[in-house]
Amino acid sequence: MPGILCPVCTEETGGGWASSDRVRVDIPDDTLLQPVLSGQSLPPAEWKKVRDRIRTELNVPAYMRITPGAAIGLPRAELLQPDVQQIVHPFPGQLIVRDTVVYALEQARLTGFQPVPVIAEWGMKAQRLVAEDPPLLYELCISGHAWRVGFDEERITTCHMCGRKLFPDPHWLEVDQNRWDGSDFFTVDMNPNIVLVTDRVCHILADAGFGNYRCVPIATS
Ligand SMILES: [Zn+2]
Known part of the structure:
Protein backbone atom coordinates (compact mmCIF):
# COMPACT_ATOMS: atom_id res chain seq x y z
CA MET A 1 0.00 0.00 0.00
CA PRO A 2 1.46 3.39 -0.92
CA GLY A 3 2.28 5.99 1.70
CA ILE A 4 0.95 9.55 1.88
CA LEU A 5 2.97 12.61 0.89
CA CYS A 6 1.52 14.95 3.46
CA PRO A 7 1.48 18.69 2.75
CA VAL A 8 0.50 19.48 6.36
CA CYS A 9 3.13 17.63 8.46
CA THR A 10 5.48 17.38 5.42
CA GLU A 11 6.17 13.71 6.23
CA GLU A 12 5.94 10.73 3.89
CA THR A 13 3.61 8.78 6.16
CA GLY A 14 3.91 5.00 5.63
CA GLY A 15 6.49 5.59 2.92
CA GLY A 16 10.04 5.41 4.23
CA TRP A 17 9.02 3.13 7.07
CA ALA A 18 6.28 0.57 6.53
CA SER A 19 3.14 0.57 8.61
CA SER A 20 2.61 -2.65 10.55
CA ASP A 21 -1.04 -3.00 9.59
CA ARG A 22 -1.72 -6.21 7.71
CA VAL A 23 -4.71 -6.37 5.38
CA ARG A 24 -5.16 -10.09 4.81
CA VAL A 25 -7.25 -10.44 1.66
CA ASP A 26 -6.61 -12.31 -1.56
CA ILE A 27 -5.36 -10.18 -4.44
CA PRO A 28 -6.62 -11.75 -7.71
CA ASP A 29 -3.89 -12.22 -10.34
CA ASP A 30 -5.88 -10.24 -12.86
CA THR A 31 -6.50 -7.24 -10.60
CA LEU A 32 -6.07 -3.81 -12.12
CA LEU A 33 -5.03 -2.59 -8.67
CA GLN A 34 -1.48 -4.02 -8.92
CA PRO A 35 0.20 -0.79 -10.10
CA VAL A 36 -1.37 1.28 -7.31
CA LEU A 37 -0.72 -1.36 -4.64
CA SER A 38 3.01 -1.27 -5.29
CA GLY A 39 3.09 2.35 -6.40
CA GLN A 40 4.75 5.40 -4.91
CA SER A 41 3.42 7.57 -2.11
CA LEU A 42 0.49 9.81 -3.07
CA PRO A 43 -1.04 13.12 -2.01
CA PRO A 44 -3.81 12.65 0.62
CA ALA A 45 -6.87 12.99 -1.66
CA GLU A 46 -5.51 10.52 -4.23
CA TRP A 47 -4.42 8.15 -1.48
CA LYS A 48 -7.92 8.12 0.02
CA LYS A 49 -9.39 7.24 -3.39
CA VAL A 50 -6.97 4.31 -3.70
CA ARG A 51 -7.83 3.18 -0.16
CA ASP A 52 -11.58 3.24 -0.86
CA ARG A 53 -11.08 1.38 -4.15
CA ILE A 54 -9.03 -1.32 -2.40
CA ARG A 55 -11.65 -1.70 0.34
CA THR A 56 -14.42 -2.19 -2.22
CA GLU A 57 -12.65 -4.19 -4.93
CA LEU A 58 -10.83 -6.56 -2.56
CA ASN A 59 -13.75 -6.80 -0.08
CA VAL A 60 -11.62 -5.74 2.89
CA PRO A 61 -13.54 -6.40 6.15
CA ALA A 62 -14.34 -3.28 8.20
CA TYR A 63 -12.11 -4.31 11.12
CA MET A 64 -8.97 -4.35 8.94
CA ARG A 65 -7.56 -0.83 8.84
CA ILE A 66 -6.06 0.23 5.51
CA THR A 67 -3.29 2.61 6.55
CA PRO A 68 -0.39 4.19 4.62
CA GLY A 69 2.28 1.56 3.97
CA ALA A 70 0.06 -1.36 5.12
CA ALA A 71 0.87 -4.87 3.83
CA ILE A 72 -1.94 -6.06 1.57
CA GLY A 73 -2.40 -9.68 0.51
CA LEU A 74 -2.55 -13.15 2.03
CA PRO A 75 0.19 -14.02 4.53
CA ARG A 76 3.20 -15.93 3.19
CA ALA A 77 5.86 -17.78 5.12
CA GLU A 78 9.20 -19.36 4.33
CA LEU A 79 9.84 -22.06 6.91
CA LEU A 80 13.51 -22.21 7.82
CA GLN A 81 13.37 -25.16 10.23
CA PRO A 82 11.80 -28.59 9.60
CA ASP A 83 10.12 -28.59 13.02
CA VAL A 84 7.62 -25.75 13.02
CA GLN A 85 6.57 -24.46 16.46
CA GLN A 86 2.87 -24.28 17.37
CA ILE A 87 3.04 -20.51 17.75
CA VAL A 88 5.49 -18.38 15.74
CA HIS A 89 6.16 -14.62 15.99
CA PRO A 90 7.80 -13.36 12.78
CA PHE A 91 7.06 -9.71 13.65
CA PRO A 92 5.81 -7.96 16.82
CA GLY A 93 2.07 -8.57 17.06
CA GLN A 94 2.04 -11.10 14.21
CA LEU A 95 0.83 -14.51 15.36
CA ILE A 96 1.33 -17.48 13.04
CA VAL A 97 -0.05 -20.69 14.52
CA ARG A 98 -0.52 -24.36 13.64
CA ASP A 99 -4.02 -25.64 12.89
CA THR A 100 -4.10 -27.38 16.29
CA VAL A 101 -3.95 -23.96 17.98
CA VAL A 102 -6.79 -22.57 15.85
CA TYR A 103 -8.84 -25.65 16.69
CA ALA A 104 -8.26 -25.19 20.43
CA LEU A 105 -9.15 -21.48 20.30
CA GLU A 106 -12.30 -22.12 18.28
CA GLN A 107 -13.37 -25.04 20.49
CA ALA A 108 -13.15 -22.70 23.48
CA ARG A 109 -15.22 -20.09 21.55
CA LEU A 110 -12.62 -17.41 22.10
CA THR A 111 -13.22 -14.14 20.25
CA GLY A 112 -11.36 -11.24 18.65
CA PHE A 113 -9.38 -13.11 16.00
CA GLN A 114 -9.86 -14.42 12.47
CA PRO A 115 -7.60 -17.26 11.30
CA VAL A 116 -6.31 -16.59 7.77
CA PRO A 117 -4.51 -19.47 5.97
CA VAL A 118 -0.80 -18.86 5.39
CA ILE A 119 0.79 -19.70 2.04
CA ALA A 120 3.82 -21.55 3.42
CA GLU A 121 6.82 -23.10 1.75
CA TRP A 122 10.00 -24.70 3.04
CA GLY A 123 13.17 -22.66 2.93
CA MET A 124 16.15 -24.08 0.99
CA LYS A 125 17.77 -25.75 4.00
CA ALA A 126 14.55 -27.19 5.45
CA GLN A 127 13.54 -28.49 2.03
CA ARG A 128 16.55 -30.81 1.99
CA LEU A 129 15.60 -32.30 5.35
CA VAL A 130 11.89 -32.99 4.91
CA ALA A 131 9.83 -34.85 2.33
CA GLU A 132 6.32 -33.84 3.39
CA ASP A 133 4.41 -30.65 2.63
CA PRO A 134 4.65 -27.73 5.07
CA PRO A 135 2.14 -27.94 7.99
CA LEU A 136 -1.13 -26.01 7.89
CA LEU A 137 -0.51 -22.56 9.32
CA TYR A 138 -2.78 -19.61 10.03
CA GLU A 139 -2.18 -15.99 10.83
CA LEU A 140 -4.43 -14.78 13.63
CA CYS A 141 -5.80 -11.44 12.45
CA ILE A 142 -6.80 -9.52 15.55
CA SER A 143 -10.19 -7.81 15.36
ZN1 LIG B 1 0.53 14.60 7.86
Missing part, protein backbone atom coordinates in the same frame (compact mmCIF):
# COMPACT_ATOMS: atom_id res chain seq x y z
CA GLY A 144 -10.71 -6.99 19.05
CA HIS A 145 -9.86 -3.50 20.30
CA ALA A 146 -9.52 -1.43 23.47
CA TRP A 147 -8.07 1.92 24.51
CA ARG A 148 -5.50 2.54 27.18
CA VAL A 149 -6.64 4.66 30.12
CA GLY A 150 -6.61 8.32 29.07
CA PHE A 151 -5.93 7.68 25.37
CA ASP A 152 -8.22 8.13 22.40
CA GLU A 153 -7.88 8.64 18.65
CA GLU A 154 -7.62 12.41 19.03
CA ARG A 155 -4.74 12.11 21.50
CA ILE A 156 -2.65 9.65 19.45
CA THR A 157 -3.15 11.39 16.08
CA THR A 158 -0.34 13.82 15.36
CA CYS A 159 -1.57 14.88 11.90
CA HIS A 160 -5.21 15.01 10.91
CA MET A 161 -4.44 15.23 7.19
CA CYS A 162 -2.50 11.97 6.81
CA GLY A 163 -3.65 10.31 10.05
CA ARG A 164 -0.10 9.84 11.38
CA LYS A 165 -0.34 8.27 14.83
CA LEU A 166 1.88 7.81 17.86
CA PHE A 167 1.97 5.12 20.51
CA PRO A 168 3.66 6.87 23.42
CA ASP A 169 4.89 4.92 26.44
CA PRO A 170 4.61 1.50 24.75
CA HIS A 171 5.35 -0.53 27.87
CA TRP A 172 2.50 1.06 29.80
CA LEU A 173 -0.56 -1.04 28.97
CA GLU A 174 -3.31 -0.12 31.43
CA VAL A 175 -6.53 -1.02 29.62
CA ASP A 176 -9.72 1.02 30.11
CA GLN A 177 -12.27 -1.78 30.56
CA ASN A 178 -15.13 0.59 29.68
CA ARG A 179 -13.58 1.03 26.24
CA TRP A 180 -12.69 -2.62 25.62
CA ASP A 181 -14.98 -4.45 23.18
CA GLY A 182 -14.87 -7.59 25.33
CA SER A 183 -12.82 -9.67 22.83
CA ASP A 184 -10.42 -12.32 24.10
CA PHE A 185 -7.75 -11.16 21.63
CA PHE A 186 -7.36 -7.40 21.16
CA THR A 187 -5.01 -4.57 20.33
CA VAL A 188 -4.90 -1.19 22.09
CA ASP A 189 -4.87 2.33 20.66
CA MET A 190 -4.97 0.98 17.06
CA ASN A 191 -1.43 -0.39 17.42
CA PRO A 192 -1.16 -3.79 15.67
CA ASN A 193 2.25 -4.58 17.19
CA ILE A 194 1.02 -5.54 20.66
CA VAL A 195 -1.61 -8.25 21.15
CA LEU A 196 -3.38 -8.46 24.50
CA VAL A 197 -5.43 -11.48 25.58
CA THR A 198 -7.83 -12.40 28.36
CA ASP A 199 -6.89 -14.92 31.03
CA ARG A 200 -9.20 -17.37 29.25
CA VAL A 201 -6.71 -17.41 26.35
CA CYS A 202 -3.79 -18.02 28.72
CA HIS A 203 -5.61 -20.94 30.31
CA ILE A 204 -6.60 -22.52 27.00
CA LEU A 205 -3.03 -22.28 25.66
CA ALA A 206 -1.56 -23.62 28.90
CA ASP A 207 -4.09 -26.46 29.21
CA ALA A 208 -3.38 -27.54 25.63
CA GLY A 209 0.35 -27.54 26.35
CA PHE A 210 1.31 -25.22 23.50
CA GLY A 211 4.79 -23.76 23.68
CA ASN A 212 6.72 -20.75 22.39
CA TYR A 213 4.62 -17.97 23.91
CA ARG A 214 4.52 -16.08 27.18
CA CYS A 215 1.45 -14.47 28.78
CA VAL A 216 2.46 -11.48 30.92
CA PRO A 217 -0.12 -9.92 33.30
CA ILE A 218 -1.04 -6.25 32.70
CA ALA A 219 -3.10 -3.72 34.66
CA THR A 220 -6.74 -2.84 33.94
CA SER A 221 -9.03 -0.21 35.37
Whole structure:
Protein backbone atom coordinates (compact mmCIF):
# COMPACT_ATOMS: atom_id res chain seq x y z
CA MET A 1 0.00 0.00 0.00
CA PRO A 2 1.46 3.39 -0.92
CA GLY A 3 2.28 5.99 1.70
CA ILE A 4 0.95 9.55 1.88
CA LEU A 5 2.97 12.61 0.89
CA CYS A 6 1.52 14.95 3.46
CA PRO A 7 1.48 18.69 2.75
CA VAL A 8 0.50 19.48 6.36
CA CYS A 9 3.13 17.63 8.46
CA THR A 10 5.48 17.38 5.42
CA GLU A 11 6.17 13.71 6.23
CA GLU A 12 5.94 10.73 3.89
CA THR A 13 3.61 8.78 6.16
CA GLY A 14 3.91 5.00 5.63
CA GLY A 15 6.49 5.59 2.92
CA GLY A 16 10.04 5.41 4.23
CA TRP A 17 9.02 3.13 7.07
CA ALA A 18 6.28 0.57 6.53
CA SER A 19 3.14 0.57 8.61
CA SER A 20 2.61 -2.65 10.55
CA ASP A 21 -1.04 -3.00 9.59
CA ARG A 22 -1.72 -6.21 7.71
CA VAL A 23 -4.71 -6.37 5.38
CA ARG A 24 -5.16 -10.09 4.81
CA VAL A 25 -7.25 -10.44 1.66
CA ASP A 26 -6.61 -12.31 -1.56
CA ILE A 27 -5.36 -10.18 -4.44
CA PRO A 28 -6.62 -11.75 -7.71
CA ASP A 29 -3.89 -12.22 -10.34
CA ASP A 30 -5.88 -10.24 -12.86
CA THR A 31 -6.50 -7.24 -10.60
CA LEU A 32 -6.07 -3.81 -12.12
CA LEU A 33 -5.03 -2.59 -8.67
CA GLN A 34 -1.48 -4.02 -8.92
CA PRO A 35 0.20 -0.79 -10.10
CA VAL A 36 -1.37 1.28 -7.31
CA LEU A 37 -0.72 -1.36 -4.64
CA SER A 38 3.01 -1.27 -5.29
CA GLY A 39 3.09 2.35 -6.40
CA GLN A 40 4.75 5.40 -4.91
CA SER A 41 3.42 7.57 -2.11
CA LEU A 42 0.49 9.81 -3.07
CA PRO A 43 -1.04 13.12 -2.01
CA PRO A 44 -3.81 12.65 0.62
CA ALA A 45 -6.87 12.99 -1.66
CA GLU A 46 -5.51 10.52 -4.23
CA TRP A 47 -4.42 8.15 -1.48
CA LYS A 48 -7.92 8.12 0.02
CA LYS A 49 -9.39 7.24 -3.39
CA VAL A 50 -6.97 4.31 -3.70
CA ARG A 51 -7.83 3.18 -0.16
CA ASP A 52 -11.58 3.24 -0.86
CA ARG A 53 -11.08 1.38 -4.15
CA ILE A 54 -9.03 -1.32 -2.40
CA ARG A 55 -11.65 -1.70 0.34
CA THR A 56 -14.42 -2.19 -2.22
CA GLU A 57 -12.65 -4.19 -4.93
CA LEU A 58 -10.83 -6.56 -2.56
CA ASN A 59 -13.75 -6.80 -0.08
CA VAL A 60 -11.62 -5.74 2.89
CA PRO A 61 -13.54 -6.40 6.15
CA ALA A 62 -14.34 -3.28 8.20
CA TYR A 63 -12.11 -4.31 11.12
CA MET A 64 -8.97 -4.35 8.94
CA ARG A 65 -7.56 -0.83 8.84
CA ILE A 66 -6.06 0.23 5.51
CA THR A 67 -3.29 2.61 6.55
CA PRO A 68 -0.39 4.19 4.62
CA GLY A 69 2.28 1.56 3.97
CA ALA A 70 0.06 -1.36 5.12
CA ALA A 71 0.87 -4.87 3.83
CA ILE A 72 -1.94 -6.06 1.57
CA GLY A 73 -2.40 -9.68 0.51
CA LEU A 74 -2.55 -13.15 2.03
CA PRO A 75 0.19 -14.02 4.53
CA ARG A 76 3.20 -15.93 3.19
CA ALA A 77 5.86 -17.78 5.12
CA GLU A 78 9.20 -19.36 4.33
CA LEU A 79 9.84 -22.06 6.91
CA LEU A 80 13.51 -22.21 7.82
CA GLN A 81 13.37 -25.16 10.23
CA PRO A 82 11.80 -28.59 9.60
CA ASP A 83 10.12 -28.59 13.02
CA VAL A 84 7.62 -25.75 13.02
CA GLN A 85 6.57 -24.46 16.46
CA GLN A 86 2.87 -24.28 17.37
CA ILE A 87 3.04 -20.51 17.75
CA VAL A 88 5.49 -18.38 15.74
CA HIS A 89 6.16 -14.62 15.99
CA PRO A 90 7.80 -13.36 12.78
CA PHE A 91 7.06 -9.71 13.65
CA PRO A 92 5.81 -7.96 16.82
CA GLY A 93 2.07 -8.57 17.06
CA GLN A 94 2.04 -11.10 14.21
CA LEU A 95 0.83 -14.51 15.36
CA ILE A 96 1.33 -17.48 13.04
CA VAL A 97 -0.05 -20.69 14.52
CA ARG A 98 -0.52 -24.36 13.64
CA ASP A 99 -4.02 -25.64 12.89
CA THR A 100 -4.10 -27.38 16.29
CA VAL A 101 -3.95 -23.96 17.98
CA VAL A 102 -6.79 -22.57 15.85
CA TYR A 103 -8.84 -25.65 16.69
CA ALA A 104 -8.26 -25.19 20.43
CA LEU A 105 -9.15 -21.48 20.30
CA GLU A 106 -12.30 -22.12 18.28
CA GLN A 107 -13.37 -25.04 20.49
CA ALA A 108 -13.15 -22.70 23.48
CA ARG A 109 -15.22 -20.09 21.55
CA LEU A 110 -12.62 -17.41 22.10
CA THR A 111 -13.22 -14.14 20.25
CA GLY A 112 -11.36 -11.24 18.65
CA PHE A 113 -9.38 -13.11 16.00
CA GLN A 114 -9.86 -14.42 12.47
CA PRO A 115 -7.60 -17.26 11.30
CA VAL A 116 -6.31 -16.59 7.77
CA PRO A 117 -4.51 -19.47 5.97
CA VAL A 118 -0.80 -18.86 5.39
CA ILE A 119 0.79 -19.70 2.04
CA ALA A 120 3.82 -21.55 3.42
CA GLU A 121 6.82 -23.10 1.75
CA TRP A 122 10.00 -24.70 3.04
CA GLY A 123 13.17 -22.66 2.93
CA MET A 124 16.15 -24.08 0.99
CA LYS A 125 17.77 -25.75 4.00
CA ALA A 126 14.55 -27.19 5.45
CA GLN A 127 13.54 -28.49 2.03
CA ARG A 128 16.55 -30.81 1.99
CA LEU A 129 15.60 -32.30 5.35
CA VAL A 130 11.89 -32.99 4.91
CA ALA A 131 9.83 -34.85 2.33
CA GLU A 132 6.32 -33.84 3.39
CA ASP A 133 4.41 -30.65 2.63
CA PRO A 134 4.65 -27.73 5.07
CA PRO A 135 2.14 -27.94 7.99
CA LEU A 136 -1.13 -26.01 7.89
CA LEU A 137 -0.51 -22.56 9.32
CA TYR A 138 -2.78 -19.61 10.03
CA GLU A 139 -2.18 -15.99 10.83
CA LEU A 140 -4.43 -14.78 13.63
CA CYS A 141 -5.80 -11.44 12.45
CA ILE A 142 -6.80 -9.52 15.55
CA SER A 143 -10.19 -7.81 15.36
CA GLY A 144 -10.71 -6.99 19.05
CA HIS A 145 -9.86 -3.50 20.30
CA ALA A 146 -9.52 -1.43 23.47
CA TRP A 147 -8.07 1.92 24.51
CA ARG A 148 -5.50 2.54 27.18
CA VAL A 149 -6.64 4.66 30.12
CA GLY A 150 -6.61 8.32 29.07
CA PHE A 151 -5.93 7.68 25.37
CA ASP A 152 -8.22 8.13 22.40
CA GLU A 153 -7.88 8.64 18.65
CA GLU A 154 -7.62 12.41 19.03
CA ARG A 155 -4.74 12.11 21.50
CA ILE A 156 -2.65 9.65 19.45
CA THR A 157 -3.15 11.39 16.08
CA THR A 158 -0.34 13.82 15.36
CA CYS A 159 -1.57 14.88 11.90
CA HIS A 160 -5.21 15.01 10.91
CA MET A 161 -4.44 15.23 7.19
CA CYS A 162 -2.50 11.97 6.81
CA GLY A 163 -3.65 10.31 10.05
CA ARG A 164 -0.10 9.84 11.38
CA LYS A 165 -0.34 8.27 14.83
CA LEU A 166 1.88 7.81 17.86
CA PHE A 167 1.97 5.12 20.51
CA PRO A 168 3.66 6.87 23.42
CA ASP A 169 4.89 4.92 26.44
CA PRO A 170 4.61 1.50 24.75
CA HIS A 171 5.35 -0.53 27.87
CA TRP A 172 2.50 1.06 29.80
CA LEU A 173 -0.56 -1.04 28.97
CA GLU A 174 -3.31 -0.12 31.43
CA VAL A 175 -6.53 -1.02 29.62
CA ASP A 176 -9.72 1.02 30.11
CA GLN A 177 -12.27 -1.78 30.56
CA ASN A 178 -15.13 0.59 29.68
CA ARG A 179 -13.58 1.03 26.24
CA TRP A 180 -12.69 -2.62 25.62
CA ASP A 181 -14.98 -4.45 23.18
CA GLY A 182 -14.87 -7.59 25.33
CA SER A 183 -12.82 -9.67 22.83
CA ASP A 184 -10.42 -12.32 24.10
CA PHE A 185 -7.75 -11.16 21.63
CA PHE A 186 -7.36 -7.40 21.16
CA THR A 187 -5.01 -4.57 20.33
CA VAL A 188 -4.90 -1.19 22.09
CA ASP A 189 -4.87 2.33 20.66
CA MET A 190 -4.97 0.98 17.06
CA ASN A 191 -1.43 -0.39 17.42
CA PRO A 192 -1.16 -3.79 15.67
CA ASN A 193 2.25 -4.58 17.19
CA ILE A 194 1.02 -5.54 20.66
CA VAL A 195 -1.61 -8.25 21.15
CA LEU A 196 -3.38 -8.46 24.50
CA VAL A 197 -5.43 -11.48 25.58
CA THR A 198 -7.83 -12.40 28.36
CA ASP A 199 -6.89 -14.92 31.03
CA ARG A 200 -9.20 -17.37 29.25
CA VAL A 201 -6.71 -17.41 26.35
CA CYS A 202 -3.79 -18.02 28.72
CA HIS A 203 -5.61 -20.94 30.31
CA ILE A 204 -6.60 -22.52 27.00
CA LEU A 205 -3.03 -22.28 25.66
CA ALA A 206 -1.56 -23.62 28.90
CA ASP A 207 -4.09 -26.46 29.21
CA ALA A 208 -3.38 -27.54 25.63
CA GLY A 209 0.35 -27.54 26.35
CA PHE A 210 1.31 -25.22 23.50
CA GLY A 211 4.79 -23.76 23.68
CA ASN A 212 6.72 -20.75 22.39
CA TYR A 213 4.62 -17.97 23.91
CA ARG A 214 4.52 -16.08 27.18
CA CYS A 215 1.45 -14.47 28.78
CA VAL A 216 2.46 -11.48 30.92
CA PRO A 217 -0.12 -9.92 33.30
CA ILE A 218 -1.04 -6.25 32.70
CA ALA A 219 -3.10 -3.72 34.66
CA THR A 220 -6.74 -2.84 33.94
CA SER A 221 -9.03 -0.21 35.37
ZN1 LIG B 1 0.53 14.60 7.86
